[in-house]
Amino acid sequence: MTLPRAASIVILTGAGISAESGLRTFRDANGLWENHRVEDVATPEAFHHNPALVHRFYNERRRSLPSVQPNAAHLALARLERERPGEVLLVTQNVDDLHDRAGSRNLVHMHGELLKGRCLACRAVLDWPGDMDADSRCPACRRGQLRPHIVWFGEVPLEMERIYRALEGCALFAAIGTSGHVYPAAGFVEAVGPEARTVELNLEPSRVADAFQEHRSGPATELVPAFVAELLARR
Numbered sequence: 577m578t579l580p581r582a583a584s585i586v587i588l589t590g591a592g593i594s595a596e597s598g599l600r601t602f603r604d605a606n607g608l609w610e611n612h613r614v615e616d617v618a619t620p621e622a623f624h625h626n627p628a629l630v631h632r633f634y635n636e637r638r639r640s641l642p643s644v645q646p647n648a649a650h651l652a653l654a655r656l657e658r659e660r661p662g663e664v665l666l667v668t669q670n671v672d673d674l675h676d677r678a679g680s681r682n683l684v685h686m687h688g689e690l691l692k693g694r695c696l697a698c699r700a701v702l703d704w705p706g707d708m709d710a711d712s713r714c715p716a717c718r719r720g721q722l723r724p725h726i727v728w729f730g731e732v733p734l735e736m737e738r739i740y741r742a743l744e745g746c747a748l749f750a751a752i753g754t755s756g757h758v759y760p761a762a763g764f765v766e767a768v769g770p771e772a773r774t775v776e777l778n779l780e781p782s783r784v785a786d787a788f789q790e791h792r793s794g795p796a797t798e799l800v801p802a803f804v805a806e807l808l809a810r811r
Contacts, residue, residue, distance in 0.1 A: 583747035592753020654679035756782030
């Protein structure tokens with residue numbers, strides 16, 4: 577794959593890349609997140625009706641993060657950003673911190689971050705590595721209740737304007753470990769410019785695989801380092 581030296585790249589990652597580090601994907605084929613109905617733990621209505629359950633669910637997810645480490649795919653994407661001229665924007669649907677720990681810096685967590693909280697009063701977003709409950713108060717305004725900084729179903733993902741601007745101007749769009757079920761991310765491949773190359777790297781074709789020009793099948797820990805090496809070799 578030949579790209580101009582300073583051509584911009586946008587990469588989307590999904591649950592498949594973190595699964596290889598040992599993190600279970602939140603949602604299974606039955607629409608459950610870790611044996612909970614999505615409606616019970618991943619909507620604003622769920623938080624309003626049963627905040628204790630929602631807090632408990634995300635506290636458990638938060639506690640699991642120190643036990644897993646970035647894998648070869650995360651590290652390869654950080655290397656790509658570090659070594660390739662031109663912008664490499666990494667957009668992740670994942671709420672874990674594995675890309676951050678791998679070293680990626682030009683990074684958008686479009687669905688939020690487990691290790692952050694958001695104030696319901698002043699809207700401040702704060703680092704929050706520990707447990708959160710109904711008594712957790714915002715240290716910025718000292719009055720607002722905190723909620724997990726997660727984009728729930730029915731809410732608008734973060735930094736969409738920035739993402740679409742990058743998609744429209746990129747020379748390469750790659751999707752890694754995504755199912756193609758969750759929008760708007762599943763539609764990103766349709767938002768790139770007419771000259772852009774599009775590649776999907778996945779264990780199996782996603783729901784929107786036909787929209788990509790190229791599909792590479794296999795584990796992310798094998799595909800992504802090889803893909804990055806190819807891009808850097810041709811810079």
